[in-house]
Amino acid sequence: MNIPKLQIQTTPAKLALQIDKPNQQIEQPKADQQIEQPAAILEISTMRPQLSLDTTENRADLDLKSIIRRNKENAQYGIQQVSEGTARRASEGQQLMKIENGASIADIAKQNTGRPQTELGIRFVGDRTKIQMSFSQGSLNINVTPQKPVHNVQINKPIHNYTQGKVTGVLEKYNSIEIDWKA
Template identity: 25%
Template structure:
């Protein structure tokens, strides 16, 4: 016995997608940066040191005197010797004038001049210690700073932004389909 069969063949509907990708462009313009540098200034003032050596006293002690000092010393020495000679001559004159005392003035004057006192000797260092005078003035240093500076100017720029949005289109790629077949008994039936 043969039974009638219904055969169904179905095709599903399919959709398709057409996509246009979005485009994004960003351009960043670099910022403008301006830097001005003002240098620092340094002023140095220096007073030089001084080193003084005064050895005039040492030269004088060595009898290597300047002409002006030598002439002044000789004038003083001559004046002193002259005054001492005048004093001695005056004394001797006074002794000779006193004849009434009956002392032998000529013999005593001759004895004094014939036997002078011994010369006074002494050990001395020439030139003497401390006769060379040294004076030192150290240098003076003055440092002054004028601080410089920096001037910075910064100008930012906005980015250039272009955006094209994407699109997606949906379409029916395949229509749905349903086929029904009756196999086996033939039935002519119309609806």
């Protein structure tokens, strides 16, 4: 017996995907900054030191005296010389009164004519220990007031560009069915 045969041949469909990739761009601009540092406030106050030197005695040693001091010294010297002269004359009078003891006018004349010997040598004038010195300290005050910095910042938003991707299905090959009878 010959039974007819049924032959079925199928071809599947072929499906492809077409993909357009997404595109994304992100850019972050830098922030805008302005920084300013004001100068500190500086206050300086000083009081000068004072040094006083009194060289009156050293100047007097160099014979650089004031008129008032010179007049006082001359007056004292005059009084001293008058009293010495008076004492000398009284002493000479006493000697002449005692002429019987062997004193003579010649002896008195010898006493008055002898010159005193002067000292030879170097004498330093201007003794530094005679300088009168006074000193008052000065002062220095420094006040600094720092100033805070001025900081202005403007943040820029990011720039974001996005193109969406796309997926499309494409049928590359259609499916098919072939049915055949064979005897």
